[in-house]
Structures are given as C-alpha cells and as structure tokens.
Amino acid sequence: MNKQNTPFVNQEHNTVKNNLTIAVAGNPNSGKSTLINAIAGSRLQVGNWPGVTVEKKSASFDFQGRKITLVDLPGTYSMSPYTQEEVIARDYLVREKPDVIINVVDATNLERNLYFSLQLLELGIPLVMALNMHDEAAGKGFRIDEEKMASILGCAVIPTVATKGEGIGRLMETAVAFADASEAHRPVVISYGDDIEKAALTIEKSLKDHPDILAGHLPLRWMALKMIEGDARAIENYKTAQYAAVAENATHHLRSAHGEDLEALMADTRYGLAAGLTREALQKPETRKRELTEQIDAVVLNRYAGIPIFLLAMWLMFKLTFDIAGPFTAWLDGVIGGPLSRWAEIFLTAISAPEWITSLVMEGIIAGVGAVLVFLPPIFAMMFFITLLEASGYMARAAFVMDRMMHAIGLHGKSFIPLLLGFGCNVPAVYATRTLENQRDKALTALLIPLMSCGARLPVYVIFTGVFFAAYAGTVLWSLYILGIVLAVLMGLLFKKTLFRGEAPVFIMELPPYRMPTAKNLMIHTWEKGKHYLIKAGTWILAISVFVWFGLNMPWGVESKKDSYLGKTGQIIAPVFAPLGFGTWEAASSLLTGVVAKEIVVSTMSEVYVPEAGEEQQEEAPSFGENVKEIGVSFAGAFVEAGKNVFSTFGIATMSAEEEEGTTGLKTAIAKVFTPLSAYAFMAFVLLYLPCFIVLVAMRDEFGTWKWAGVTIIYQCVLAWVVAFVIYQGGSLIGL
Amino acid sequence: MTLADLKTGESGKIVKIQLSGALKRRLMDMGVVAGTDVIVEKVAPLGDPIEVRIKSYALSLRLGEARQIEVEEIKKS
Ligand SMILES: Nc1nc2c(ncn2[C@@H]2O[C@H](COP(=O)(O)OP(=O)(O)OP(=O)(O)O)[C@@H](O)[C@H]2O)c(=O)[nH]1
Numbered sequence A: 001m002n003k004q005n006t007p008f009v010n011q012e013h014n015t016v017k018n019n020l021t022i023a024v025a026g027n028p029n030s031g032k033s034t035l036i037n038a039i040a041g042s043r044l045q046v047g048n049w050p051g052v053t054v055e056k057k058s059a060s061f062d063f064q065g066r067k068i069t070l071v072d073l074p075g076t077y078s079m080s081p082y083t084q085e086e087v088i089a090r091d092y093l094v095r096e097k098p099d100v101i102i103n104v105v106d107a108t109n110l111e112r113n114l115y116f117s118l119q120l121l122e123l124g125i126p127l128v129m130a131l132n133m134h135d136e137a138a139g140k141g142f143r144i145d146e147e148k149m150a151s152i153l154g155c156a157v158i159p160t161v162a163t164k165g166e167g168i169g170r171l172m173e174t175a176v177a178f179a180d181a182s183e184a185h186r187p188v189v190i191s192y193g194d195d196i197e198k199a200a201l202t203i204e205k206s207l208k209d210h211p212d213i214l215a216g217h218l219p220l221r222w223m224a225l226k227m228i229e230g231d232a233r234a235i236e237n238y239k240t241a242q243y244a245a246v247a248e249n250a251t252h253h254l255r256s257a258h259g260e261d262l263e264a265l266m267a268d269t270r271y272g273l274a275a276g277l278t279r280e281a282l283q284k285p286e287t288r289k290r291e292l293t294e295q296i297d298a299v300v301l302n303r304y305a306g307i308p309i310f311l312l313a314m315w316l317m318f319k320l321t322f323d324i325a326g327p328f329t330a331w332l333d334g335v336i337g338g339p340l341s342r343w344a345e346i347f348l349t350a351i352s353a354p355e356w357i358t359s360l361v362m363e364g365i366i367a368g369v370g371a372v373l374v375f376l377p378p379i380f381a382m383m384f385f386i387t388l389l390e391a392s393g394y395m396a397r398a399a400f401v402m403d404r405m406m407h408a409i410g411l412h413g414k415s416f417i418p419l420l421l422g423f424g425c426n427v428p429a430v431y432a433t434r435t436l437e438n439q440r441d442k443a444l445t446a447l448l449i450p451l452m453s454c455g456a457r458l459p460v461y462v463i464f465t466g467v468f469f470a471a472y473a474g475t476v477l478w479s480l481y482i483l484g485i486v487l488a489v490l491m492g493l494l495f496k497k498t499l500f501r502g503e504a505p506v507f508i509m510e511l512p513p514y515r516m517p518t519a520k521n522l523m524i525h526t527w528e529k530g531k532h533y534l535i536k537a538g539t540w541i542l543a544i545s546v547f548v549w550f551g552l553n554m555p556w557g558v559e560s561k562k563d564s565y566l567g568k569t570g571q572i573i574a575p576v577f578a579p580l581g582f583g584t585w586e587a588a589s590s591l592l593t594g595v596v597a598k599e600i601v602v603s604t605m606s607e608v609y610v611p612e613a614g615e616e617q618q619e620e621a622p623s624f625g626e627n628v629k630e631i632g633v634s635f636a637g638a639f640v641e642a643g644k645n646v647f648s649t650f651g652i653a654t655m656s657a658e659e660e661e662g663t664t665g666l667k668t669a670i671a672k673v674f675t676p677l678s679a680y681a682f683m684a685f686v687l688l689y690l691p692c693f694i695v696l697v698a699m700r701d702e703f704g705t706w707k708w709a710g711v712t713i714i715y716q717c718v719l720a721w722v723v724a725f726v727i728y729q730g731g732s733l734i735g736l
Numbered sequence B: 001m002t003l004a005d006l007k008t009g010e011s012g013k014i015v016k017i018q019l020s021g022a023l024k025r026r027l028m029d030m031g032v033v034a035g036t037d038v039i040v041e042k043v044a045p046l047g048d049p050i051e052v053r054i055k056s057y058a059l060s061l062r063l064g065e066a067r068q069i070e071v072e073e074i075k076k077s
C-alpha cells in the first residue's frame, strides 16, 4: 500500500467492515465498466460511445477475504443530470452513501473530467481517482503529475489502463484503505472563492436542522451549493418558503456582484478550478500531432464520401453476416436433422419409450427447437458486427452522419444507435433509448424499433426465400430489411405529425476517438449478446414447442392435425389472412404462437408441416462412426464455403441453397401451399406484426406504462395487414 | 458572430451562450463556458450537425444550437 496516497488512514478509528460498497462514477466513456470487468472479472457491457451503461449494475468479488461490491453507474457529465440515466447515477451517489467512490477519469480529457470530479468531492465521500486511459495519454505525450493532483484535490490518484488491467491492484488497495479509514475522513473543501463560500456557509447553517439532512440523507455542502445554483431537481424538497427565503438572502450579495445567473457562475467557477488544476498537473507537448482519429474521420466523415461509406459499412455488415453464417447454418441443419435426430430415435427406441413420447421429442422438441437453433450462426455473426461497430467508435459517427436525416422524421442522430442495435435484437434496443434526453424522443424511437428486422425474424425469411426465391435470395432478403427501414421513415413522419407534435429534440453528443477492439473483448461481448437467443431456445421456444405439440395432438387420438385444438383455433382466425394470400390454418396458428417470439413461427411450422405418419421414407441408418464423420466433414466444408463466400460474391449468398436433411420436409410442405407472391406477403407480415412479447415487456419496463406497448401492438398489426394486403392483392392484379 | 458562422478549420473564443434552462446547463457542463477556445473540425455530410473540438475532446452539435453560442473569432497569425 502506498502511504502518501492514503492521507486518511488513522489506525485508532480503524473499524473494519466486512462488506464494502464502492461506487464507480465518472464521465461517459471514461472506462468505468471496463475497469470493473478487469477488477471483478465481470462481463458488464462495454462500448466505445457515450451512454453504454444505462442502468446501475453491480459486480461483487472477494478481496483479502472481504466481499466488495463495485457499483457501475451510468456515465454522467455533471451532478445536475440531463438524461434519465444520469439521474440514476446522481440519485445513487447522493442517497446511497457508498463507502468509497472510485472516480474514473479519462486522462486524455482531464479538464472536463475534473469538472465532474470537483462535484463528486462536494459529496464528502472518500474518493479515489482512477486516472484511466493512461496509455492513450502517454501516447499523446501527456505528462501528468499525479501527486500534485492528489495533494490539491485531497484524494488519491492512481494511474490505470483498464483494458490491460494495469494499476488495478493498487487502485483496490487504496480504495479499501480509504473505506477503512472513512470514519476519520475529513473531506477537503475546495474553495469556490469567498463570495460563494460565504453564501454556502450561510445556507449550511440554516439547513443543519432540516430533518433530511439530520437523518444523514444528503451531504450538507452539496445541498447548499445546489441551492445556490438553483438546481430545481436537487432541491425540490426544500422549496418550502422558509428555505427559499434562506437561499434568497444568502445569495443576495452573490447576485449583485456576479449577476443573476448563478448557475453559470458555478459552472464557470468549477471549470476555472478544473482548468487551473489541469494547468498545474498536465504537461502537454508543444505541438499537437494530427491523430489517427482525425485522419480516419477526414475520410469517414468526408462531405462527399461520408454517406457512401456509411451505406457501404451497413451493406458489408449484412453481407458478411449472411455470407459467413450461411454454410454453418446449412451444416447445423444437417446435423440436427441427420445424426442428432437419428441418435435421439435410437435412444428412444432403446429405452422403449411410449409412442407419444417419441412423437413429442421428435416432432415437438427436436423439430421445434432445432428449427430455431439452426439460425445461431447468422445471429451470432450479426451480434459480432454490432459489437464491432460499438467497440470501434463508428457508432457515434453513424449518429453524426445520420442526424440530419433523423431530424426529418422528428428524431435525432442519437436515436440512430438504438435503431441500429435493433437489427441484432429489439430488446436491448428498447433499453438503449434511455440515453435520449426526453420522453418524447424515447417513445418515438421505441415505437420504430420493432420495424428494424431483428435476428429472430431471419429464420422465417431464410426458409421462405430458400424455397421460393432461391435464385435471387439475397435480393429478396435485402428487400425485407429495406422495407422495414422505409416503413420506419414513413411511420416516423406520421407519428411526428400526430402523436408527437412537440418540438424536435436537440442533438449534443461527444465523439469518442476510434479504438482498436481486442479479440477477447469482441468474443465476450458477442457471446453476451448472442447467448440470450440460446437461452430463449432452451426456455420459451422449448416450452412453446411442447405446447404446440400438445395443441396439435389433442384431443387425444385426433386423426388429422386440422381437427386438433391448435388446428381448430387456426381455422377460426385463418379467414383474417385470406385476403393476404395465406389464409390456411397452418399459417394462422404459426403466426399466433409467433407472438411469443418470431422464430417460433418457424418452429411451429416445422411441427405443423411434419410429414404425416407413413410418408417418411426409410433409409439405411448410418453407423455411429459414419455419423460423426459426416458432422466433421460437413463442418470443414462449411468453413471452406464461408471463406469462398466472403471473397467471391458481391450479393448475399443464399443461406439455404443445398438441400440438406432437416428442414427439407418443411420446405417441400410450404412449397405446396404458398406461391412466391403469398410467401413474400407472409414474410412482410412476419417482419411487421407485433414485436415479440419480450419487447413489449421491455417497453412497459422502460416507460412505466403499457401505453406505448399498446400503441405498438395496434399500429403494427394494422400496418402488417395493410402492407401484406397491398403486396398480395397488388401483385395478383399485375399478374404475379 | 456565432459558432455557426465559423468555417471548418476556424477557431474562436466563446463569449456567451444565448440559450437558457437545461440545455444551457448541459452545454456548460460539457465545457461550453465563456472564455473557452473552440475550433470547428467538420461539417456533417448533409450540412448539419457540426463537430467542434473543445477542451481537447470532440463535441457534435447542430447549427441551430451553434447559432446561439456567441464567439469571438481567433485570427490565425
Ligand atoms: N486505450 C484504452 N482504452 C480504454 C481504457 N479503458 C477503457 N477503454 C475503452 O474505452 C471505451 C469505453 O469503455 P466503457 O467501459 O464502456 O466506458 P464507460 O465509462 O463504462 O462508459 P458509459 O457506460 O458509456 O458511461 C471502450 O472502448 C474501452 O475498451 C484504457 O485504459 N485504455
């Protein structure tokens, strides 16, 4: 432990707590989550754009035999919050009294980060500063005198590189030492100048007997300063006539000396101090060299090339997703439909399972869950590219480039980030709306998110394009994504004129420098995103598959699936879809179960269309060895295929070109009942009708009311029906 | 003159923010305070927003807001 950095250690007061809570706070994108991941071995979400963490998250670990909980807070520029996630951070810091605060500071951007540190120090909680991004600061030739900073601020300052885990040992030791000495902690008061201090002191005196302050809820000095600033949200409870008068009197002199705008005075004062401190502690090289980020941006944000590059990046993302994943999808399909099913059958026969169990496992679980699992490759590929966009820093550029267009539909560039995330999965996209400033932007963005075609809809497209549009599957697949985007623009315009007539939002955003993502990080965060899909397959989809199997086989002994419960229900609603070209009970019941999650449309179909008994051809069962060999050989083949795809084609490779076993049964079945036109109408319908119910729950969660989820349900159902109607009837009219 | 009047590559010193309320507060919290130097780095491909360098980081904002930020041009010597 480094002595000079622990000025508050006082052995007499050393009452050791067994559980420590350490809050990690700082400016957005300063590396808080990365730091916690490095310390606690957690997998909190990380990305190179401001506003990744939008919720308070915590990670616990053992440190020298004690339990330490690190609380990851959303990044914030100030203790006067502007966005909702900043409110979460502020409220936690002010009300929850962590034992210590670790203030993560971006060393390349000292002045603005210190402006927030000063406000943290006002809280009077022991503070340890992690001078993060020390590698980048060194790269710029910055020399920072940590000891000087520590002595001026009265806290410890430890250089760290969160991405490499450098400095975290010392950081934790210091933080724990500070916590143990917290009883003896005398906060250093950094003077804001005589006038402000005098006013603060007067208010402090009269606040002393306030019940909330007495109960130790709020730090006294902090409250006094907030009252001078007139920060409305912070002082809500103190607006009683008595305190208003106190503040009024105390600031009288301030206002006559410095003008009425005390908020600006406080900001100027704090920035003045931060600038002074930066001058004292930071030595910059004489000449600033042109940085890599600026060189990249000169191209990427170029007036003429900016938009084409953006479109190219999007196109590449989708193309690579499908090209790389395609062969692996085909491989998985083969494995599940071939060896895996055979093994299951052998096993079930061996234990002489009753016939209905065999049917439940084979036609229910394996067909249903398998139909969805097959699509893990494109989903993981998509998550990978989204993680790459986030980690590199391009995400913020996309927002910058797209702002003007988003403005046209009543949104701004920042809304673009949740929308883009929506292509992976709509659920985190809904939560990501939290970084938007106001309720209006958030709600409007959330309403449009379901039009972004998420990974779960892909299975439906792939099966149908494979059957009906094999020759130009790529184009058809593209057209569906574009359809969603075009409709989002139209709906945005419509909503802007109706539900959201208020003023257009403001766009203020920090553009982080580009950073090279590490392979390890990409893997971890791709996995963290994609695993939900896997979990969903093992839970919801499994449950629904079983449910569908019962629905199709009850009442017991039903002759034809058409007369089963599910078949009957399907028949009742089928007429609604008749004008759209797919008024069959099979389609209807698949769409019905697909409300839970869109990939269930496919898993239900593969149960519904499973060949009736007797139709199946018997083939010679290959031996175990042959099975394993088949899996291996086809996997190697998939690798080669994927490699070829990436380099050879400029369109999107068809994901299901070769006829494998597995979903073949389903494909022959739908080839009989759909036409290309009705298949396209069906895919459009699946794209548009309702987001899955998890998204609806997320909306309810985010907005605290079912209102926007309700609006989504209604408008999407109507939109889906109308669009599919226009496609089918329009197409029929022109003779398609 | 205002921040919106500066062309790419030109720099200025902030004199005053003509806005009020939470928006002004946010800009101040992000370092847009009187006396600070700004340099216009880039204009987005569609003409709006702009990217400025302030307090050694890159901030993007729209022309609408930039018009409310009074600056004094710093002439290059
Ligand atoms: N070079 C370098 N990069 C870092 C360091 N720490 C974090 N980063 C990168 O900085 C970016 C932001 O990291 P996060 O941990 O998401 O930042 P955060 O403070 O949690 O951000 P918000 O949740 O948005 O407030 C990521 O791209 C990290 O890889 C560091 O010490 N050095």
Ligand SMILES: [Mg+2]
Binding pocket: A032, A033, A034, A045, A046, A052, A053, A072, A073, A074, A075
């Ligand atoms: Mg974070």
